[in-house]
Amino acid sequence: MQTILAFILVFGLIVFFHELGHFIFAKRSGILVREFAIGMGPKIFGMKKGETLYTIRLLPLGGYVRMAGEEFDQIELQPGYRVGLVLNDDEKVEKIYLNQNVQNPNVLFMEVERADLNKDLWIEGYDEEERLVRFDVARNAIIIENGEETVIAPFDRTFEAKSLWQRTLTIFAGPLFNFILAFVIFIFLGIFQGVPTNEPIISEVMDDSPAAEAGMKAGDYVKSINGHPIDKWEDLTNYVKENPGKELSMIVERGGQEAELTVVPEYVELENGEKVGQIGVIYQSPLEKNPIKAVVYGFQQTWEYTVLILQALVHLIAGHFSLDDLAGPVGIYQATGEVAKHGFFTLMYWTAALSINLGIMNLLPLPALDGGRLMFFSIEALRGKPVDRKKEGMVHFVGIVLLMILMIAVTWNDIQRLFFHQ
Structure with a gap:
């Protein structure tokens, strides 16, 4: 039950904000929005307010904002009716x-x-x-x-009647709102959980480690190494990594007094064959509750997660990942259940990461995705006239078919991992 509720919360929030972006900008452009839907397939709940039908649908595979003038929205009265x-x-x-x-x-x-x-x-x-x-x-x-x-829908209230700029903003707003959601979540976490200070304070010293032999203790604040000031935890880790086997003189603050300790980082070989230094300490950054720093933290985290996901996407395109490394709805459902076990704040980090991921994926210039439609808008801007709607529709249709095939393959892998590789 916990997994189901967590998945509904995460999925619903991400999809809602994505479609809300499309919805708000469509309305601002004067486009008639026929339906605002969360989920796909059969309708399980619907409410009409004004000219828009708001629905929740059975299959948790996305959502949509149905605008007047798009495919399958032509209303015609044939002779003889x-x-x-x-x-x-x-x-x-x-x-x-x-x-x-x-x-x-x-x-x-x-x-x-x-x-x-x-x-x-x-x-x-x-x-x-x-x-x-x-x-x-x-x-x-x-x-x-x-x-x-x-x-x-009078023509001036249809999607196709709007300027290229208005159509572009309406489509781009979906992914944009996914980034906004992540930004807001990170600010929320910074305010209520706290912003990591990144101060070089030792949280735990491992037994029989170089740090333990040097006399380091939990709570030590590392001030300098070999005379070089240490301002944040990354300064400490970088200095240690770059000096395996070398004697390091550390000035630490303990109980309001400074002490000098000598530690020799041991050699550790990473998976890529690189040898680095480690001293055997565990770090958990202190947290500070500061609204201004929470906003800065929101920007930083959104940017860092965006870079990480883009790097993973580049590796995927380069062939460093296989289909087995991808996850579909079943895999995300399972992972959400595992994340939920670690508490609400951890679940919110997961939600923000998934929201950024959805925003990036939707901006890819692939047919049937928002990025695919933006690609056609770019072509229209260069040509000075739109691409033939039938040709564009056929491209998007092929894209939908290919995406569905990929979704089926990924979902099958998820099911196999879930039931046959326990």
């Missing part, structure tokens, strides 16, 4: 009934001859007395089919 019309006080159509009998004296029935629900907003056809009639359609008119209501 029998429709029922309801007019407002200005004699404009405010409701259009499709495929249903409506028992209402205010409904005017017509057989559609022609209609434009996109730009000029009108509908023309033959009434029950076989007369050709024409009505203007209100900008907020509703089409009702089998009980489902859909607001029409």
Whole structure:
């Protein structure tokens, strides 16, 4: 149960912020947003507010913001359709009934001859007395089919009608909000858990280590090594690593007094064959609760995690990782359960890292991802005109198929690791 709740919290938060970015910038651009969805597949919860349907869907595989004018959002009334019309006080159509009998004296029935629900907003056809009639359609008119209501979208409220800059911001805002979420989480951690000070204070000395033989103790504050000032923990570790087998004179502060200790780092060979020095101490940075430093910490951590993920991505592209090193929803679910065992703050670090990872992955110039759409916008900017929508749609469709194949393969690996390699 703990794993399920942790996964719902982590997944829901990351996807919500990603889609919230798309949603806010779409609204600011005047785009009609039909649906704000968390999850994919069958709807398990839905609430209509204004012109937008807010849903939670069954499969935890992402989410989406469905905007007017995108693929599969074209509303057309074909010739021969029998429709029922309801007019407002200005004699404009405010409701259009499709495929249903409506028992209402205010409904005017017509057989559609022609209609434009996109730009000029009108509908023309033959009434029950076989007369050709024409009505203007209100900008907020509703089409009702089998009980489902859909607001029409005048062209100026569709995604494609917006400027290149507005479309670019709307798509880029999703990944951007993932980075913002990570930044906010790190600030939260800095305020309530504390910001690491990185002071060179020894937390623990290992038995039978060079540090123990030199007389070092937990709580020692290392002031200098061979006369070189030590300001932060990285200064200490770097100096020790670079001087294996050499005698080092350390000035440490203990109980308000300074003492000089002599330690000789032992040789340790790393996996890459490099030999470095170690003295056998464990470090746990003291934490400081300071709101200003928490903001700085938020920037630093977001940047450092971004660099780490980009480096891992470069290694993946270079072939230093295999498919077995990747994790899908099942693997993330399992890892989230393990992380949750270490407490709420650790889970928040994990959430921030996953949010940055999602932001970066979505910016890759691959079809069906936000980065793929931004790539087409870049081509449009260079050409001075958009790429043919059918061609772009086909590229994205192929991308979705390939991503689904990759997702299935990665998920299968996750399942095998989970059930057959315990």
